[in-house]
Amino acid sequence: MKAIGIDLGTTNSVVTRYNDVRGTASVLANAESETLTPSVVGMRERDGSQKLLVGRNAVNFAARNPTDTVVSVKRLMGRDYAHETVAQARDRLTYEIVPGADDDPRAHVVIAGKHYTPAEVSSIILDKLRRDAARALGEEVTHAVITVPAYFLDAQRAATREAGTQAGLTVKKIIDEPTAAAVAFGLELNDQERRRVLVYDLGGGTFDISILHMAKDKDGRGHFQVLSFTGDSWLGGDDFDHAIVNRIIEWVKADSGVDPTGDKKFLFVARSKAEEAKRQLSQLDDADIVIPAAYRMPEGGGLGDVDMVITRDEYEAMIQPLVERTMRLVQQALADQNLSPEDISDVLLVGGSTLTPKVYETVESYFGAGKVRRDVNPMECVALGAGILAGTMNGVECPSCARANEEDAEVCEGCHQSLTGARTLDAPKIYEVTGMALGIGAVRGAQQDAFVPIIPRGTPYPLPEPMKRSFNTTDGRRIRVPVYEGDSTVASKNTEQGVVEYELPQEIDVNTRVDVSFNYDSDRIVTVRISVPGTHMIKEMTLRTDTPRTLQPAAQEYAEENIEWRQQLTATAAETHRFLETHGEFIDPAQTLTIRRHLEQAERALHFSDDTECQRMANVLRKDLYGSGVASQFLLAERATAGAPPETARQLNNAVADVRRSYQAGNSELVGEQTRLLRTLIAQAFTERDVAEVDDAVDFDGLLRIDE
């Protein structure tokens, strides 16, 4: 078995291996003798045959086959087609991105007319990395540790793992990039010491900030917890190069009056010289930019040269706005956690762009030079951390018989006991915790769209035993448990991981207690178990998080209701717009933003998506309408008042006025009390009229209720 570490990057990937004798990891060169392999896949069609191009070769032919060359596929990993990130990528990337076939909501890419999942494209890259590593090492490579951004959700991690498996690798571990960087920097902790580490990762095209909590427990095991992450998906060192290219263009315009922006040959050489100058300015006070015969002078004036100097001061002034943008995000990341710079014990600089003095000096002046670490190659440190883990993880120890087993084993090879909760036998003692809470969407008080965490954020995993919470049924025999990952108290603001549905058998009382338990294994796979205490009713489901999210009704039902769903979404969207205008001041600002985002998604669905997506969005908007606290009660009160007897209408109007006054006075306790009264009046009004809206208002659609 030979294991490697892989930093599967957005732009480039890096492979490392661990040297047992030296106790360190080192970077492996690929077949082209380069340490960075572009994360790019293309297809070359020639003489009727097709050949996949991967890495540098794919980059070289990208201009020949722009629509068949996939770059930045990491941005699409495990994402649904309707996701905001995918919409942004569609605007910026040259290849085609489409939803999957047969109601599969995941984004797919099209290469030479064939559809691939992002995981399949990544597997092609990983396969090259594996083959090149085997060539460099002279032996077969079978195992790998692969890094992913801390903000990757379970679906994206699952997609990365799947890509590794498809590439013929046993994935020992999927690990967060900032955690891998911390391992590479070799942060040492004394017993029971705690540290808070900020990882500032400025790559070629993306900027990520993560705040990690590190602690060593009494058994000497290191705990890594990613507390917070933020960043800018479209900011990086490439923007620094563009700034220098623009300066060269300005110089040419001033020197000769020629505008070379349309001269592709000039721009190509200028970009290459800009990269070179950027590197020089990291070491020197100025950089010469000399391009003989760079551009054509007007009216037969021959070829003009570029011969200019950029000083470090000029360069720093050019990139100042970009660096300030990164620091605003750093401040945001700290504010999100109520932290000040003094609360951070270490700052790790990751990504090639952190070699720029302006960048590291700005970070140092903010946090204090003593805290900022830049002693490991920032372009390699994530891969080096992965390599150290790949070389030092020695399986998991069976809790029953202490036998060492492979990382991916589910039961012990010796005693066949479950390895759930088994301790990892690894040198750096990585012990991970959940970055986000896992729970279900349920009814809490008046809120229909409440998120009830079952595994709280920061829980060490794999779990020694499943975690459980108890609920009550709401409105019938049907039980619907939507599973979410996230930190918002509003379920639909989190990421849906799947839905478990069940029909209570007749012999069980319709008003009953239901237990929901979650297990979370080392592969971050969630097993949901629904049971009714005192009965044999048990429903268990393992969520394959990289498969279509929501169970879809049969296709035929759709065919019958096609037009209806589109019309319904149009009507619901109009109603939601009116809801925001009329009751916006009583909606939480974050919820307002979410509703606006949902409206934009609905607009896109109406124009570009199929009926499945229209149906989904109509349901999402309905949840917004009826799950937005006080404002939703006002909406229902409006409906109840319309056509109600005068006395009922007067009572409703008075009740609404009472809630409004208390809300505006900030008296939340009174608001709660008065809202309950208002709800009772609404229900009475609906019952009196026996109108259809009653169903809309109180139909919980099988959700469970949490009583607290």
Place this chain on the structure above:
Amino acid sequence: MHQNRPPGGGLEDLLALQFQDQLAEQDEQTQGLLKAIVDVVDAFGRLLGDGPVAEGAVYRENIRLIDKELKKAVLEHGVELIGVLGESAEPDTHLVSEVRTGTGRPDEEVVEVLQQGYRFRGRVLRPATVTVAAPEPKNRTEEQR
């Protein structure tokens, strides 16, 4: 081969001496290349020190000769040029920067070299940056039919 091999040396000594021989050979090659470059620098010095340029064609011929000498020096030291008009572009040696249709040339034939590429002992130091010919774009749906 090294002439001062100590008598009775083991395999490790032999490998060390071979390594020394290789280093000496590389050193000799580097010195040869540097000498050729210095000759080119001298030639530029003479040209620029000669005062104002009187005649464009003569001046151009001077530059052409210096360029020829420099190219000869790098080629003699194992560097291969990549990027010739009419050759077929390949992904491992050519970076396609532009595609030109309607040239009447075969698909992927190099029709313009924007920057020469170089290969040294089988390793591509830099791919050639080229414009290639391509057929008129077809409608994808037509293609699939």
